[in-house]
Amino acid sequence: MAKREYQTVESGPHTYWDMLHPTIQKNYGQWKYHDRPRPGVLHHVSHTGDEVWTVKAGTHRQVTVDIARRLCDIADTYCDGFLRWTVRNNVEMTTDKEANVEPLIKALEAAGHPVGGTGNSITSMAHTQGWLHCDIPATDASGVVKSIMDLVYDEFKREEMPNRVKLSTSCCEINCGGQADIAIVVQHTRPPRINHDILASTCEMPSTVARCPVAAIRPTKVNGKPSLMVVEEKCICCGACFGACPAMEINHPEYSKLAIWIGGKNANTRSRPTNMKLVAHGLPNNTARWPEVAEKVLTIIKAYKEGGRDWERVGEWAERIGWKKFFEVTGLPFDKYMIDNYRHARNSFNQSAHIRF
Amino acid sequence: MAKREYQTVESGPHTYWDMLHPTIQKNYGQWKYHDRPRPGVLHHVSHTGDEVWTVKAGTHRQVTVDIARRLCDIADTYCDGFLRWTVRNNVEMTTDKEANVEPLIKALEAAGHPVGGTGNSITSMAHTQGWLHCDIPATDASGVVKSIMDLVYDEFKREEMPNRVKLSTSCCEINCGGQADIAIVVQHTRPPRINHDILASTCEMPSTVARCPVAAIRPTKVNGKPSLMVVEEKCICCGACFGACPAMEINHPEYSKLAIWIGGKNANTRSRPTNMKLVAHGLPNNTARWPEVAEKVLTIIKAYKEGGRDWERVGEWAERIGWKKFFEVTGLPFDKYMIDNYRHARNSFNQSAHIRF
Amino acid sequence: MAENKLNPTPNLDTLEEGPWPSFISGFKELYNRTGNTMVRGVLDQLNYSYETRMGYWKGGVVGVHGYGAGIISRYSMVPELFPEAKEFHTMRIQPPPGLHYSTKALREVLDIWEKHGSGIISMHGQTGNLQLQGVVQANVQELFDDLNKLGWDLGGAGATVRTGASCVGPARCEMACYDTLKMHEKVLKYFADLTHRPQLPYKAKFKFSGCGNDCANAIQRSDYAVIGTWKDEIQVDEAEVAKFIETRGVAYLTNNVITRCPTNAIVMNEDGKSITINNSDCVRCMHCLNVMTKALSPGKERGIALLVGGKGHLKVGNMLGSVMVPFMKMEDEDDIEAFIDMIDSMIDYWAENALDHERVGETIERVGMQQFLDAVGLEANPDMVIQPRDNPYFKAPYEKVG
């Protein structure tokens, strides 16, 4: 290897100040309030009297240099060469000229980026790597996102939901997509099959054993060589071992299913943040459009749109109307697997006579 | 033993119908509403148009045939020979003649039974056996009740609290008193000393070992004989083993302390029922008036009376103002032992940015 | 000591002061009238406990013919100091549901008790027994027989079904959604055998509250908590509602009714001064009915909810019962029988599967609610939980493939 000439600068995150529009720099920390002139557009007013308009548009996250350059072109034309991405892969273009707003919207939409995702709309779906890149996925993520976003496209562009709706999808149970109002996550139904051929050479056995939350993995010998075995009665098919050891083959085209979770909420707004809860499982992993999953997601969205009160997030809606009602209005079947039986299960029992009819 | 002549009738609870006043029988299940003409008096109106007045009075629970007979006398005079006890050891005398109410009140008070305990008063304190009868108490119960009720006597007779206040006391950590708005319960601070002389002959060892929630008890040999030992580092001084085995001597005149718990609520009213929480511990077991404990209880009551909103139970008040504020306004010190570290501790952590200042 | 006079009780005498009725004065009065030396012995030992801050009773085994429970036996650990307190057993008697008495019946009990025992009574114990405190073994059988002849029976103790408790219910409460007293009577009569003979892993308690106010403390203090509720709409007397708002004002209405509803089921109408109750959001918490007693009443389609698993904190931390049956009508004998059948299967499962000293709530927590439901033949229902699981740690059966 040739001698290294360049000396790395261990700089951490890139600096941000030089990335800000001059009007943003000038009013940094001075914002007074905002409103939304129309879906997809935010209007922020500063204590200095300055105003900015932000147009928000959807992207596919898995973009390319071409797509990013086109967005740069638009930002150069209308936003003095500045733009940002949101935590949900939307692009935001901020201008201090109201007159730029309409042409900016046009330009973004012309480039294929729907304008919307603000306020009480359904914003872009968080997604993960899937078959495109990850080493453990049981499904794709970008394809699920595309399939669902196509179907809620109008709700992205409107602000007609009771409150913001955050969707996400994850391609294995690990759930890198984080929790969301409505999330689609893989759910395995079968214990891993062990690939003894590669196990010893690929995996660190003690750490694979340690990874199992229910201590279902045990050392064993196969053909006289040390390997691992799974006690199938104990195994809860979580797939955690597969992340530690590729020989624990949990993925399966049929037995790896999809589940739907709702009511995740990280905001401290009104109610405390809450974890998302399981409302459907055993759905088929039907490429490339996942119709069975999509249908259920749409049903939930529809019921929420109809039944939710202003400012109620999906989980808050379900909690107000009650989970029984949630299952009624969505037509999803509640089953015993949805009753927690893990470590803190008792805390999820209805320890009250609070019951709705 | 002489041959038994009488054949037991395994009848279970005594029948109730014949224990009811005729007007109660007539209007059974027909009540329409009630109000409280004055503290200590309930007025129930029936759909039939009938009305009854109930006068409620305190008793000491640990009564005698003399006391009970005196109450019977009063019931004979004013209530046609019927009376009842409440779940909190108060006596209730119901009459269908409004004119009887005042003389009834006088008669009860003359017999030493304060009239009150209704509505938003402090009603009688629930109590347990204590040194009077139980085999495992570290304090007395009746004496604690008497000491506290003397001090809140006026609040028993008035209705000036934000909502009903339920007090209780228990003479060991087992807490037969149940949970309450404010409860006084024993809290041991020292592991049991083992009385090896009696252990083998008095206790079933395996079940004593099994009783310990933290597996701190182990079989051992003392002077060559099988006995038990306690791993003091693990022992959390709960005293559970003492209930199973009198040789596990947990009680101590100094190391057995008193703790105060608040916010127990069994009612489903408004908020879900909640367990009571630890707010003070290490208080001395100071017979016969427990002044250190009483002072703290009174402080809590005073703060609640001043700060609670109408209909807020003690725990609901603390939850609205926040526990930090609760400790502030009561002057009680919060310490790390009040942070749960038992099985479901995580659920008690503040998993939100909901913070009061 | 042998004199017909109380011994000094310096450590107790302060408890005779103050306005609240004094149990010490009561005991002294009793002794002074009856001269029952057991009362004096107990006062002496209690005085010693107050002095040394230690208890001095130990248990033993005392019973009545044919039964295995119901008497709590107490022997002094220091009989040499207090020979008069040598024995001081308690007999637990099951009172009438709702703790209603006629003076006639009560006086009979008092007389029998004075004849055979100390005359001290705990009225009532936390579980609901009439506790006759202070009888010697020699008198126990006679005491019981005399009481039993009049319809009184022993309560539970040890690993038995325990004495039940019920709120005043329909006898004098407009909130009662079922007949707490009748149900208490029937259910506990049915379980008399299990009350009297320890055949269970541990204790099992029933409590009956007519509505969600839970005046019987059922949810925490019983394994099987029966709580009244209703299915249809809250009954509204519109005129009384209007009167309430007029008298109390919009601020009171907002701050004490609307904002206190746990599920925001009560909304302010557009007029800014009247309300609508969305009954499907209502969780039957009772609050608005309690505040507006005249205006609001429980609906007409009434029944019970069964919550299972309440108990004290040994060894898992305090447990509140949790919903096992969200609604069951409870109008006639058949309904009570259906209830009993169901409980029978729960008790059976528990009796067979519990560890020693494990209450049913702990068993359910340990084996998992799913298993328990399967075992007792109940369908999973969202009312059983405050929310579906929030972790993926379950295994649903493989779905057949191909």
Place this chain on the structure above:
Amino acid sequence: MAENKLNPTPNLDTLEEGPWPSFISGFKELYNRTGNTMVRGVLDQLNYSYETRMGYWKGGVVGVHGYGAGIISRYSMVPELFPEAKEFHTMRIQPPPGLHYSTKALREVLDIWEKHGSGIISMHGQTGNLQLQGVVQANVQELFDDLNKLGWDLGGAGATVRTGASCVGPARCEMACYDTLKMHEKVLKYFADLTHRPQLPYKAKFKFSGCGNDCANAIQRSDYAVIGTWKDEIQVDEAEVAKFIETRGVAYLTNNVITRCPTNAIVMNEDGKSITINNSDCVRCMHCLNVMTKALSPGKERGIALLVGGKGHLKVGNMLGSVMVPFMKMEDEDDIEAFIDMIDSMIDYWAENALDHERVGETIERVGMQQFLDAVGLEANPDMVIQPRDNPYFKAPYEKVG
């Protein structure tokens, strides 16, 4: 295959339909312009995944000089089928806090990326990285050096401090209670060493949200969640409040503001048409400020709360961070340094005490919050809990006697 043309991707083509931007079309466009065979290979393998419903990447070890993390290496498991997809590593780049870019800076990155890699970008990863997807090992160092010269550095991966994330903050949000972008930049720069070299039991993430709305998802998705808050009173513009009530009406006020306050901190005044906020009951949930943007603003005495322990559900179930420091002012460099010192001691304790693959939240749960507080030198504070313990299972030190 070798032709300068895409292979058929029948299983993917349906994803080119529909109104939402299509990543497949994007990839195809890229390939058609650049002819980068890696893009074609990846499309082919993805098509195969859609057909067989299985993934075909496996990991390996790829890195840059001096660092131990930051590249996620991917090798095809079926290189015989898709030789063009043999290697497809991702380089994680830490973007500017708040994901703000000048087109100038961004174009530079795009150009460098196109030169050395596939041209595919994940913008941005869930943790917050700019993910350059599809580089072969041979190009990794050059790619990195070119970027590094312009101020870009690698993000975390594996058992490291991970790339941070921050909400837009003071750059364009009136709710921001501290400078999320500055704090993000400073803190992550400080931890650059731990970001680049795995020296920890497992990953550690930071996220910075300017207020309780938590637009950065800090509470669940970071071990160290920094959330803005304030200590004094909500700033109220009375005129705007009056205008709001006038326009929206009392019903809207009641049903959308008053009843939605989680602690009933907002009460209806006696007049039945105006409100009072009891700031001492307010938990800074943000709701009323969100609804009445013009009328209400955060107080002036601003700072952060630190919540520790958020993470995904492996192996204990999803964890939300919990309050470790209820308030800390965050106005200048000194404040940031004080913060960093504190985090240093938390990371030290965790690094020394955690099991392998155990995140800090799990460590705290396992050892107990009391121990953790002692170890890092924090005082117990009621803000850390939603309630004090409800079980007596603790041992306080004996109090000295005599």
